[in-house]
Amino acid sequence: MKMKWEENVRRVVPYVPGEQPEGSRLVKLNTNECPYPASPRVVEALRAVEADSLRLYPDPETGELRQVLADRYRVKKEQVFVGVGSDDVLANAFLAFFNSEKPLLFPDITYSFYDVWAELFGINYERVPLNDELRIVAEDYRRENGGIIFPNPNAPTGIFEELSVVREILEANRDVVVIVDEAYVDFGGVSALPLLEEYDNLLVVQTFSKSRAMAGARIGFAIGNEKLIGYLNDVKFSFNSYTMSRPAIAMGVACVKDDAYFREIVEKVVNTRERTKAELRKLGFSFPDSRANFLFATHERIPAKELFEACRAEQIYVRYFAKERIDNYLRISIGTDEEMDILLDFLREYVANH
Amino acid sequence: MKMKWEENVRRVVPYVPGEQPEGSRLVKLNTNECPYPASPRVVEALRAVEADSLRLYPDPETGELRQVLADRYRVKKEQVFVGVGSDDVLANAFLAFFNSEKPLLFPDITYSFYDVWAELFGINYERVPLNDELRIVAEDYRRENGGIIFPNPNAPTGIFEELSVVREILEANRDVVVIVDEAYVDFGGVSALPLLEEYDNLLVVQTFSKSRAMAGARIGFAIGNEKLIGYLNDVKFSFNSYTMSRPAIAMGVACVKDDAYFREIVEKVVNTRERTKAELRKLGFSFPDSRANFLFATHERIPAKELFEACRAEQIYVRYFAKERIDNYLRISIGTDEEMDILLDFLREYVANH
Numbered sequence: 001m002k003m004k005w006e007e008n009v010r011r012v013v014p015y016v017p018g019e020q021p022e023g024s025r026l027v028k029l030n031t032n033e034c035p036y037p038a039s040p041r042v043v044e045a046l047r048a049v050e051a052d053s054l055r056l057y058p059d060p061e062t063g064e065l066r067q068v069l070a071d072r073y074r075v076k077k078e079q080v081f082v083g084v085g086s087d088d089v090l091a092n093a094f095l096a097f098f099n100s101e102k103p104l105l106f107p108d109i110t111y112s113f114y115d116v117w118a119e120l121f122g123i124n125y126e127r128v129p130l131n132d133e134l135r136i137v138a139e140d141y142r143r144e145n146g147g148i149i150f151p152n153p154n155a156p157t158g159i160f161e162e163l164s165v166v167r168e169i170l171e172a173n174r175d176v177v178v179i180v181d182e183a184y185v186d187f188g189g190v191s192a193l194p195l196l197e198e199y200d201n202l203l204v205v206q207t208f209s210k211s212r213a214m215a216g217a218r219i220g221f222a223i224g225n226e227k228l229i230g231y232l233n234d235v236k237f238s239f240n241s242y243t244m245s246r247p248a249i250a251m252g253v254a255c256v257k258d259d260a261y262f263r264e265i266v267e268k269v270v271n272t273r274e275r276t277k278a279e280l281r282k283l284g285f286s287f288p289d290s291r292a293n294f295l296f297a298t299h300e301r302i303p304a305k306e307l308f309e310a311c312r313a314e315q316i317y318v319r320y321f322a323k324e325r326i327d328n329y330l331r332i333s334i335g336t337d338e339e340m341d342i343l344l345d346f347l348r349e350y351v352a353n354h
Numbered sequence: 355m356k357m358k359w360e361e362n363v364r365r366v367v368p369y370v371p372g373e374q375p376e377g378s379r380l381v382k383l384n385t386n387e388c389p390y391p392a393s394p395r396v397v398e399a400l401r402a403v404e405a406d407s408l409r410l411y412p413d414p415e416t417g418e419l420r421q422v423l424a425d426r427y428r429v430k431k432e433q434v435f436v437g438v439g440s441d442d443v444l445a446n447a448f449l450a451f452f453n454s455e456k457p458l459l460f461p462d463i464t465y466s467f468y469d470v471w472a473e474l475f476g477i478n479y480e481r482v483p484l485n486d487e488l489r490i491v492a493e494d495y496r497r498e499n500g501g502i503i504f505p506n507p508n509a510p511t512g513i514f515e516e517l518s519v520v521r522e523i524l525e526a527n528r529d530v531v532v533i534v535d536e537a538y539v540d541f542g543g544v545s546a547l548p549l550l551e552e553y554d555n556l557l558v559v560q561t562f563s564k565s566r567a568m569a570g571a572r573i574g575f576a577i578g579n580e581k582l583i584g585y586l587n588d589v590k591f592s593f594n595s596y597t598m599s600r601p602a603i604a605m606g607v608a609c610v611k612d613d614a615y616f617r618e619i620v621e622k623v624v625n626t627r628e629r630t631k632a633e634l635r636k637l638g639f640s641f642p643d644s645r646a647n648f649l650f651a652t653h654e655r656i657p658a659k660e661l662f663e664a665c666r667a668e669q670i671y672v673r674y675f676a677k678e679r680i681d682n683y684l685r686i687s688i689g690t691d692e693e694m695d696i697l698l699d700f701l702r703e704y705v706a707n708h
Contacts, residue, residue, distance in 0.1 A: 174359075
């Protein structure tokens with residue numbers, strides 16, 4: 001029976017995150033986490049959180065974390081916004097910047113949270129199809145719109161578009177906010193951050209969940225011009241003053257300070273990715289040239305869904321999207337070399353027998 | 355110069371949290387934090403977070419924390435929602451439940467975030483005046499509305515309304531969601547949780563930031579019937595799948611399990627509050643009979659603003675609201691006995707000399 005109060009309930013179809021199975025035997029290559037632990041400095045910072053400080057509210061401005069990020073990316077602290085993972089940053093940005101009657105534009109194949117946020121906040125949107133090579137075409141974004149967002153590298157394709165493409169989109173859209181979602185940029189892309197000097201309508205969003213191996217700590221950030229960040233802060237402070245816990249701030253600061261470790265684990269993931277590409281090709285897989293920490297692979301003969309289920313039965317978790325245009329692809333996160341060998345051994349045998 | 359993209363920016367006036375001054379000499383009685391540290395079990399849980407787990411996403415369902423809360427409050431896990439402090443819980447609830455054209459109702463003197471959320475989400479609202487004794491009058495909520503929210507005890511008055519008042523409001527408003535914000539209930543109020551069996555439109559919200567001494571960990575929760583919590587989850591999962599970090603979940607679980615410590619620190623705060631009431635009365639202060647961890651005090655002769663500034667000059671931070679009807683009150687959080695003595699000594703001298 002429907003209750004009367006249900007009439008005023010906001011009906012939404014939420015984003016479905018990848019499975020988070022727990023267990024030690026399984027090979028988890030389904031949510032693009034980093035296979036290496038967070039920096040030892042991060043763990044030290046967590047252990048060092050003062051017991052008595054937990055009773056006190058954290059700094060609502062997260063000043064220290066914003067300052068180390070500002071130093072690291074050579075911008076001012078006032079240009080940095082911090083949130084509970086990049087999803088929190090993006091949700092706040094949608095709420096702050098996409099209030100036009102004209103449609104928000106994003107690729108048809110992309111991070112599947114974009115349309116969820118648009119639906120949640122009642123934002124008009126249109127999907128712009130990727131071309132046949134699954135590439136973003138800049139001139140497709142030369143049309144009336146109320147804002148633009150795309151990931152670079154794109155997800156789940158892994159394809160990185162050169163900054164000339166980003167610049168072309170910005171150049172044609174100076175009157176709306178353009179968000180470049182760089183969740184995966186550290187694995188071989190080039191950040192759009194240098195374009196901030198020219199474009200005051202650009203917001204660059206990054207995360208600690210992938211290249212910084214801290215998905216469990218929930219930290220993301222955005223960098224833009226001061227005015228843009230000011231508006232984003234106004235919305236954030238109208239939603240929740242204190243989003244970042246004391247342990248999260250401490251861990252985030254320690255992480256950014258340990259740049260050597262960050263570079264080391266990113267390099268390892270990139271090396272494993274390139275080796276995995278070569279091995280998968282030998283088995284009849286093809287994929288766009290990923291610059292992310294995952295591959296988006298399709299097999300010449302065996303349907304992706306079948307492979308997904310066969311892997312899962314072996315406790316090897318990859319991601320499959322039952323969605324038009326991409327329902328014959330597997331998104332495979334790059335794990336350790338050992339994890340990739342387990343996957344490759346299994347696929348080698350499976351492909352040989354089917 | 356105004357930029358073109360600014361046209362579509364959501365303009366809001368954010369909530370202003372209490373100052374968070376840092377320093378060891380100061381007496382901080384301005385944001386209703388607990389003066390006692392979090393449970394030693396909480397600190398142990400923080401120290402015990404596995405280093406390697408930080409790279410992995412947390413459980414998006416926060417199942418373990420919801421289960422211990424369900425056990426503690428004798429409800430089902432499916433009746434519990436967890437968020438990044440009760441502000442996050444309330445923001446999600448506003449977004450989920452208050453979508454009527456009819457006005458949301460809340461007291462004119464109350465938590466000053468309610469109108470900020472209403473403005474942020476474009477919710478029509480009306481403030482219902484407290485009576486001359488600063489009490490909530492149930493029959494004032496017998497009017498057309500799209501939802502109701504009030505704290506109990508109310509903030510910043512500290513006044514607790516008996517459950518008969520809550521019941522009367524619920525009884526007259528079965529067709530809308532009624533939120534009882536119980537941030538301060540543990541300090542001597544009575545929770546509306548038992549009313550859940552009768553009212554499927556009731557949502558009870560509580561926090562770990564006050565009585566559980568964990569403001570720095572960012573944990574709040576809501577309890578309601580399964581269907582209500584289901585809708586709240588849909589909105590939450592449309593905003594950010596992973597709001598609770600691994601350390602936060604671990605600390606929250608440990609806190610709920612250590613109920614003896616929780617009772618102990620609450621009792622200490624209540625004892626200090628009652629002693630402070632007696633001392634303040636001797637100095638010419640009056641106040642509603644607070645059942646929260648703060649007093650809302652006005653002096654018979656000296657303006658509150660003057661006292662606020664005099665305290666501040668002595669590094670004693672209390673809260674002052676330059677707002678109609680309450681601009682001659684100080685909100686004084688209950689600290690340790692030592693902290694209250696510093697405040698009382700200062701006020702004793704100040705009152706004698708002015």
